[in-house]
Amino acid sequence: xxxxxxERTFFxxxxxxxxxxxxxxxxxxxxxxxxxxFGALLTLEITILSLLIGxxxxxxxxxxxxxxTPWFNGPIWGxxxxxxxxxxxxxxxxxxxxxxxxxxVRESFLxxxxxxxxxxxxLITFSLNTAGYTTEFxxxxxxxxxxxxxxxxxxxxxxxxxxxxxxxxxxxxxxxLPAYSNEVIFMLHSSVVLSTIxxxxxxxxxxxxxxxxxLAYEGFVTAMVFYMVLVFFISTGFRLWEKRWLGHLxxxxxADA
Amino acid sequence: MDSVWEYRNLLLSxxxxxxxxxxxxxxxxxxxxxxxxxxxxxxxxxxxxIAGIYTTLVRGVPDLVLMMLLFxxxxxxxxxxxxxxxxxxxxxxxxxxxxxxxxxFVFGAYMTETFRGAILAIPRGQIEAGISCGMTPLxxxxxxxWPQMVRHALPSFTNNWLGLIKAxxxxxxxxxxxxxxNASTAGRxxxxxxxxxxxxxxxxxxxxxxxxxxxxxxxxxxNVGVDRA
Numbered sequence: 077x078x079x080x081x082x083e084r085t086f087f088x089x090x091x092x093x094x095x096x097x098x099x100x101x102x103x104x105x106x107x108x109x110x111x112x113x114f115g116a117l118l119t120l121e122i123t124i125l126s127l128l129i130g131x132x133x134x135x136x137x138x139x140x141x142x143x144x145t146p147w148f149n150g151p152i153w154g155x156x157x158x159x160x161x162x163x164x165x166x167x168x169x170x171x172x173x174x175x176x177x178x179x180x181v182r183e184s185f186l187x188x189x190x191x192x193x194x195x196x197x198x199l200i201t202f203s204l205n206t207a208g209y210t211t212e213f214x215x216x217x218x219x220x221x222x223x224x225x226x227x228x229x230x231x232x233x234x235x236x237x238x239x240x241x242x243x244x245x246x247x248x249x250x251x252x253l254p255a256y257s258n259e260v261i262f263m264l265h266s267s268v269v270l271s272t273i274x275x276x277x278x279x280x281x282x283x284x285x286x287x288x289x290x291l292a293y294e295g296f297v298t299a300m301v302f303y304m305v306l307v308f309f310i311s312t313g314f315r316l317w318e319k320r321w322l323g324h325l326x327x328x329x330x331a332d333a
Numbered sequence: 334m335d336s337v338w339e340y341r342n343l344l345l346s347x348x349x350x351x352x353x354x355x356x357x358x359x360x361x362x363x364x365x366x367x368x369x370x371x372x373x374x375x376x377x378x379x380x381x382x383i384a385g386i387y388t389t390l391v392r393g394v395p396d397l398v399l400m401m402l403l404f405x406x407x408x409x410x411x412x413x414x415x416x417x418x419x420x421x422x423x424x425x426x427x428x429x430x431x432x433x434x435x436x437x438f439v440f441g442a443y444m445t446e447t448f449r450g451a452i453l454a455i456p457r458g459q460i461e462a463g464i465s466c467g468m469t470p471l472x473x474x475x476x477x478x479w480p481q482m483v484r485h486a487l488p489s490f491t492n493n494w495l496g497l498i499k500a501x502x503x504x505x506x507x508x509x510x511x512x513x514x515n516a517s518t519a520g521r522x523x524x525x526x527x528x529x530x531x532x533x534x535x536x537x538x539x540x541x542x543x544x545x546x547x548x549x550x551x552x553x554x555x556n557v558g559v560d561r562a
Contacts, residue, residue, distance in 0.1 A: 163502035174527030265395040293406030304393035
C-alpha cells in the first residue's frame, strides 16, 4: 500500500494539493478554463461590436451638437442626457425584459430573431449607451479645435463640409483619443451586465462555475484575472496608439538636445 | 402606468435604500481617496507603490466582479481570519455592506486620482509660505490645501459621483432590495416590466439632476474668489 502511495503521478499530486491544501482549487479552474476563454470571446465580441456601432453613430451626432444644428441639437442632447444619466443595467433590463410588455413588439417580425434574443438586446443597448458617451466627448473635442486651424481652412477657401472632413475631424479624433481609451475600458467593465441577462460572458462563466461546484470565490477570482489581462492589453494598445498619433503634442524631450 | 403609481411606496423605499447606499459608498470613497492621494504624493516609495497597485487593480476589474467576490467570498475569508486570530466573532456580510465596500473601494481609486490632481494643481510656493509662517501641517491642510483642493477637484468629483449613483444599480444583482430590485420584482408580478423599468430610469434621472444642482452650488461657493473668463 505504501508503494502505491508513492506511485502517484505528478498530475494526481497537483490535484491533491489543489483540493486539500490550496486556498483556491486551481485544478478545477484549469479543467474549465476553455469555458472562460469562450466567455472572453463573448465579452470582447459584444464590447467591440457595440463600440464600433456606437462610434459610427457618434460622429454625425457630435458634429450636429458641436455646430448647434437647429432641429437636431435638442433631441440629440436629450438622447445623450438620458443614456449618460441612467445605469446601463436598467437600460438593458428595459430592452430585454421590458419590451415584451407590448403586444405590438411581440407580434412584429423583429421579435423572433432579434428582440427576444439576449445577445441582440445587449448589442442594441450597449451601442446606444456608448454612442451617448462618445457623442459628448467628441463634441467637446470638436469645439476645442484651435481657432487658427479653422481660420487657415477658411483662408484656403474650403467649404464647411470639406473643412470638417479634412481639418476638424482628424484633429478632434486625436484630442479625443485619451478620453476614448477610458470609454473602451469603461465599456469592457460595463459588459458584466451581460451575465445578468443569461449570457455566458467572463463573469457569467465565473458565476456558473461557482454555482455548479458550490464554491465561494474561485470563479470570481478567475474572472478578475481575465478582466485584468484584457484591460492591460487595451491600455498598452492605446498608449502605443497615442504615441503614434499624439506625438506632435508631447512636450519635447530636452534631455537629448 | 397606473400600476406603477399603485406600487409607489415600494419604489420609494427602494429609492431610499439606493440613496443610503450611494451616500455611504461616497463617504468611504472620499476617505479612501484622501488616503490614496496622500500616499501617492508621499516621499516614501512604499505607500506610493501600494497606492499605485490599488488604482491599477481597480482600473482592471469591473465593479460587479469585486462586489460578487466580496459578497460570496468575503464572508468566508473574514470569518476564517477572525477564527484564526481571535480578533472578532462571526461577521455577517450582507448585501448592503458588500455593496458599500465594493463601490466605495472602486470609486476610492477614482477619487485618489481626482484628489491627487487637485493637490498637484496648488502652487508649491503657497505650501512653503505656510511652513515659513510656522503653520502646523494640519493648519496648512485646513487653510491652504483643502479650500483650493475642493475647487480643483469638483469637476472630476462630480463625474465620479454621477458614476457612483449609476453603479448602485448593480447591487440589485446580488439581491439587495434597492430601487432596481423592487421595481423588477413588481414589474414581473404585474406583467408590466417596461413601465417599471422606465420609472426607475426617470428616478435615476431625477437623482442625477438634483445632485447637479447641489454640486453647481458648491462649485459657485468654492469659486467665489476666482476670476473666470
